[in-house]
Amino acid sequence: MRNVPPLVARVADELDKCNRCGFCQTRCPVYRVTGRESSVARGHLARMRAAASGEIEFDDEIRDSLFECLMCRACTAECPPAIKTDRAVFAARASYLAQRQSPLQRAIFRTVLGNPPLLRAGARLLGWLKRTGLTTFSKLLRLLPWLDRGYSEAPAWMPAPSTFLRQRIARRTPAGGASGKVTYFVGCAIDYAFPDVGESTLDLLEAAGYEVSVASNVCCGLPPYSYGDLESARALARKNIEALQAAGHEIVVTDCASCSSFLRDYPDLFEKDDPMRAAAEDAAGRVKELSQFFAESALSDRLQPVVAVVTYHDPCHLSRYHGITREPRELLRSVLGIEYRELPEADWCCGGAGSYSMSHHEISMQILERKMSNIRATGARIVVTPCPACIMQLRYGAEKFGVPVEVIHLTEMLRRALSQAAAAAGEAAR
Secondary structure: OOOOOHHHHHOHHHHHOOOOOOHHHHOOHHHHHHOOHHHOHHHHHHHHHHHHOOOOOOOHHHHHHHOOOOOOOHHHHHOOOOOOHHHHHHHHHHHHHHHOOOHHHHHHHHHHOOOHHHHHHHHHHHHHHHHOOHHHHHHHHHOOHHHHOOHHHHHHHOOOOOOOHHHHHHHOOOOOOOOEEEEEOOOHHHHHOOHHHHHHHHHHHHHOOEEEEEOOOOOOOHHHHHHOOHHHHHHHHHHHHHHHHHOOOOEEEEOOHHHHHHHHOHHHHOOOOOOHHHHHHHHHHHEEEHHHHHHOOOHHHHOOOOOEEEEEOOOHHHHHHHOOOHHHHHHHHOOOOEEEOOOOOOOOOOOOOOOHHHHOHHHHHHHHHHHHHHHHHHOOOEEEOOOHHHHHHHHHHHHHOOOOOEEEOHHHHHHHHHHHHHHHHHHHHO
């Protein structure tokens, strides 16, 4: 291999597994929009293989197509040898980023995400801009299409709560009579965008009989990893592993599908001879996604009927990365009064993928339109999903495409049933 970045050379065996069958075309959301071979897994792998053999240059043309990938693993689900295209794409992205990372992105990944006070300040600034001047700024961006790239839609896409979750936690009174203990890993999006979800999660955990300790964690590291910044992802992982070690050998739960998935993948960030590898394996082994945790608890005994027509969207990191599809649906069906309707193509990516809806706005919107059309076809009035990024994208889609549906987190849906239970208990006491 000539002039091939080391990370790409390390996935050469994965590249060679591709038998060029084209099955990946049937499920790739991006390919369904663009119709370009360079947009699908077979095309990504072929071009990386050609670059590795010296047939073509490892240049910006390849770079652009690789960053077009959602890393949703839809291709892996259809691939006979089950090639994890996302790993190969990450290796290429990391190679590019090592050569040319913007100072702003580097500062965000290596300074802000691991520093909670700075991240809080940034979140407050974004919230203030949305409530004041960002809307005007977005109108100006629309006049400059070459600069816009979807950023003008940020105000409609981005929540701006007046208080964050950790602020609210500080004011909470812990429930008494706990029979077990869990550690709660607070995802950035839950803290700064959806604190109501976090409070619903805490209410449910306490109702299920658990004392909850909140981890002093930072960003899980998935955002920098997705862009190819391995060192930033490792640095954040180290901080979180130390925080989870300090919490003791308790079960770790999180209500963010992306966080739970990436936490479980922490061992892959470290070489086998790295001393941090064993600690990463210990931390990853203690993580439970919330629907799995509640499916094994007695929570359903506390829930009362809620009359609603509900459907469910599978987040990619939950369904394809870790195969968790049954538990969320069973929890929803366990609530009497819910009429559950399965969503066509429920496991197809919604096109959110972090900042993808802004960096690749046109492709994202076409993927989202297909998702919203499927949601409309169910006739459901509530869409449930346990991923905050998906919630942002689907709420935006409901407004943009005029679909009369409420998009909420799984814990918010269950909390409504818990509220009914609390009301029933209060009535009985009277």
